[in-house]
Amino acid sequence: MYELFILLMLMRGPAHGYLIAKVNGDIVGPYGSLSHGRLYPLLARLEQQGLIESENREHGQQGDRQMRIYHITEAGRRRFHQLMMDTTTKRGDYQHIFPYKVSGFEFLTPAERLYLIEHYIGYCEAHLNHLYREAEDILHQAFERKRSWPTERVESILNIIHHWIERWQLDLRWAQQLRESALQLQAQQEETAARPIPGGQQATESH
Numbered sequence: 001m002y003e004l005f006i007l008l009m010l011m012r013g014p015a016h017g018y019l020i021a022k023v024n025g026d027i028v029g030p031y032g033s034l035s036h037g038r039l040y041p042l043l044a045r046l047e048q049q050g051l052i053e054s055e056n057r058e059h060g061q062q063g064d065r066q067m068r069i070y071h072i073t074e075a076g077r078r079r080f081h082q083l084m085m086d087t088t089t090k091r092g093d094y095q096h097i098f099p100y101k102v103s104g105f106e107f108l109t110p111a112e113r114l115y116l117i118e119h120y121i122g123y124c125e126a127h128l129n130h131l132y133r134e135a136e137d138i139l140h141q142a143f144e145r146k147r148s149w150p151t152e153r154v155e156s157i158l159n160i161i162h163h164w165i166e167r168w169q170l171d172l173r174w175a176q177q178l179r180e181s182a183l184q185l186q187a188q189q190e191e192t193a194a195r196p197i198p199g200g201q202q203a204t205e206s207h
Helices: 002-011 017-028 036-048 074-085 091-103 110-144 151-194 200-206
Strands: 052-059 065-072
Touching: 002 017, 002 036, 002 052, 002 065, 002 074, 002 091, 017 036, 017 065, 036 052, 065 074, 074 110, 091 110, 110 151
Parallel strands: none
Antiparallel strands: 052 065
């Protein structure tokens, strides 16, 4: 997740480590932010892999300080695209990864965006179906089979499941809205591409 975020930041332009950490903290909040102790070793590893490169620039009013600025390389751009389109690894964390991908949609084609959105819709629906089945199974075991579960325990478990259902429903509605916007963008681009170029026919005939 952090590799994707760093490469996304550098896709938008050069940045120094403090800015990368600050933007990450602004997005995820104080408890999930990328600490400097994790950021700089990761930046060093990405540079060793040839995905980013760095340079020292003078900083301060007198130019008496050096600031390390990071740039993405062509290999880093390919790696960024690979991470964006990957839907098979770290599936347990995908709910946290997908928002990062949405923020990088500007670097994807409409078809690629739709692919990721459709996958996430299916991901949300799979979690919802699992939770619905679990709730039904708990009710069945607690009441129909007369299992000796205290009522308070059953209510507590169902309350947690209901909480997760609401969270996944919220994510599903968001993904469906993203799909609608992506379909509209794709239709607009297809309409623009199909529109004849003014004067194109005359220019062809003149040759």
